[in-house]
Amino acid sequence: MASPGIVANCRKVVCIGRNYADHIKELNNVRPKKPFFFLKPPSSILEPGQGPVLRPKGVNLHYEVELALIMGRQVQDLPEDDSQGALDSIAGYAVSIDMTARDVQEEAKKKGIPWTAAKGFDTFLPISNYIPKSAIPDPHNLELWLTVNGKDRQRDSTSLMLFRIPRVLSEISRVMKLEEGDVVLTGTPKGVGKVEVGDVMRAGAMVGGEEIEGARIEVG
Amino acid sequence: MASPGIVANCRKVVCIGRNYADHIKELNNVRPKKPFFFLKPPSSILEPGQGPVLRPKGVNLHYEVELALIMGRQVQDLPEDDSQGALDSIAGYAVSIDMTARDVQEEAKKKGIPWTAAKGFDTFLPISNYIPKSAIPDPHNLELWLTVNGKDRQRDSTSLMLFRIPRVLSEISRVMKLEEGDVVLTGTPKGVGKVEVGDVMRAGAMVGGEEIEGARIEVG
Ligand SMILES: [Mg+2]
Numbered sequence: 327m328a329s330p331g332i333v334a335n336c337r338k339v340v341c342i343g344r345n346y347a348d349h350i351k352e353l354n355n356v357r358p359k360k361p362f363f364f365l366k367p368p369s370s371i372l373e374p375g376q377g378p379v380l381r382p383k384g385v386n387l388h389y390e391v392e393l394a395l396i397m398g399r400q401v402q403d404l405p406e407d408d409s410q411g412a413l414d415s416i417a418g419y420a421v422s423i424d425m426t427a428r429d430v431q432e433e434a435k436k437k438g439i440p441w442t443a444a445k446g447f448d449t450f451l452p453i454s455n456y457i458p459k460s461a462i463p464d465p466h467n468l469e470l471w472l473t474v475n476g477k478d479r480q481r482d483s484t485s486l487m488l489f490r491i492p493r494v495l496s497e498i499s500r501v502m503k504l505e506e507g508d509v510v511l512t513g514t515p516k517g518v519g520k521v522e523v524g525d526v527m528r529a530g531a532m533v534g535g536e537e538i539e540g541a542r543i544e545v546g
Numbered sequence: 547m548a549s550p551g552i553v554a555n556c557r558k559v560v561c562i563g564r565n566y567a568d569h570i571k572e573l574n575n576v577r578p579k580k581p582f583f584f585l586k587p588p589s590s591i592l593e594p595g596q597g598p599v600l601r602p603k604g605v606n607l608h609y610e611v612e613l614a615l616i617m618g619r620q621v622q623d624l625p626e627d628d629s630q631g632a633l634d635s636i637a638g639y640a641v642s643i644d645m646t647a648r649d650v651q652e653e654a655k656k657k658g659i660p661w662t663a664a665k666g667f668d669t670f671l672p673i674s675n676y677i678p679k680s681a682i683p684d685p686h687n688l689e690l691w692l693t694v695n696g697k698d699r700q701r702d703s704t705s706l707m708l709f710r711i712p713r714v715l716s717e718i719s720r721v722m723k724l725e726e727g728d729v730v731l732t733g734t735p736k737g738v739g740k741v742e743v744g745d746v747m748r749a750g751a752m753v754g755g756e757e758i759e760g761a762r763i764e765v766g
């Protein structure tokens with residue numbers, strides 16, 4: 327089954343940067359005092375079965391597995407301490423891979439210009455099927471994993487998020503309202519790295535030692 | 547008449563930075579060798595009559611008047627020299643104000659982090675009514691203007707664009723496909739500056755010495 331409506335209903339994809347301490351270290355980045363975020367265009371979403379991630383010529387292409395939140399209603403100026411309101415505003419989840427042209431991003435960082443191109447190529451957001459909320463009782467207690475050609479590359483718990491989901495949704499919604507169908511990426515744990523043409527990425531999520539079947543991504 | 551469908555049909559707003567030489571100078575920026583771009587979320591669009599631009603607390607809020615293109619069809623990998631293809635892909639135009647939290651943007655530039663918050667607050671994209679293509683025979687020969695409290699602040703011809711529309715659409719579409727309803731902002735001429743609470747911005751466009759009536763913006 328294709329993800330029902332994730333792309334069709336999505337008007338923006340908001341992504342948190344640097345939300346896991348060990349990932350910040352591996353890229354020699356500075357730990358942020360508050361969450362910061364960027365946008366990927368909805369046109370970058372790659373649904374299950376839509377086939378390979380494009381490798382723009384000469385680009386150092388990195389994977390970043392992330393928990394995606396699919397918003398269920400409008401959220402504006404959410405108070406930071408409204409954990410229940412934050413969780414209630416989420417309609418469901420997905421596993422996603424925030425593909426990143428790392429060299430393009432590094433150049434943008436040096437020049438102080440936007441990350442948009444580095445993050446926004448077509449196919450740069452492989453996403454799983456829609457995961458119903460009931461399958462993830464606690465989004466802060468989920469094991470995310472990603473393999474390349476069968477080798478483990480990322481495997482960590484969402485409990486390691488520096489800024490938890492209510493804080494993330496609060497920060498975003500105090501700048502830009504979130505709308506039904508918007509997608510929020512919550513950051514990647516350590517282990518990011520390069521993929522070459524022909525590599526196969528698989529990703530997924532586990533709850534209490536069990537795979538969530540609908541959470542699988544397999545993409546060339 | 548409200549802009550028919552500009553917001554409703556918009557999935558992304560792609561904005562070109564630094565596309566007029568005198569504006570680059572006034573902000574002490576480096577002239578880019580090729581166009582770069584960033585995204586504003588559709589949720590930042592403020593249609594005619596939707597009332598004032600919000601001033602986030604403590605922010606140095608700047609206006610930037612720009613010609614907006616409303617895309618009429620999907621564009622992917624447009625060749626740089628396909629001027630006719632570029633113009634044919636445009637359904638219509640609008641005048642827009644790319645509101646910018648200048649201090650937030652300067653901090654982001656220094657830190658090498660995204661411009662998203664600086665550009666993406668709710669109400670940060672006042673837009674005019676939809677301007678039919680027939681009203682603008684040549685988008686590179688249009689006078690854009692903006693006043694604050696009745697005083698001229700920006701008034702320049704789109705003939706001054708460093709990268710003309712076909713080049714801009716080519717660069718964007720080689721990264722991310724443009725889709726019907728997407729909005730492209732083509733950069734701001736010189737004269738950007740601060741607005742305070744209570745200031746009234748007016749903006750518009752002239753062709754051959756005549757105002758385009760549907761192009762007017764008036765916003766507090
Ligand atoms: Mg990421």
Ligand SMILES: [Mg+2]
Pocket residue numbers: 337338339365366367368557558559585586587588
């Ligand atoms: Mg967007």
Ligand SMILES: [Mg+2]
Pocket residue numbers: 561562563610612644731733734
């Ligand atoms: Mg601008």
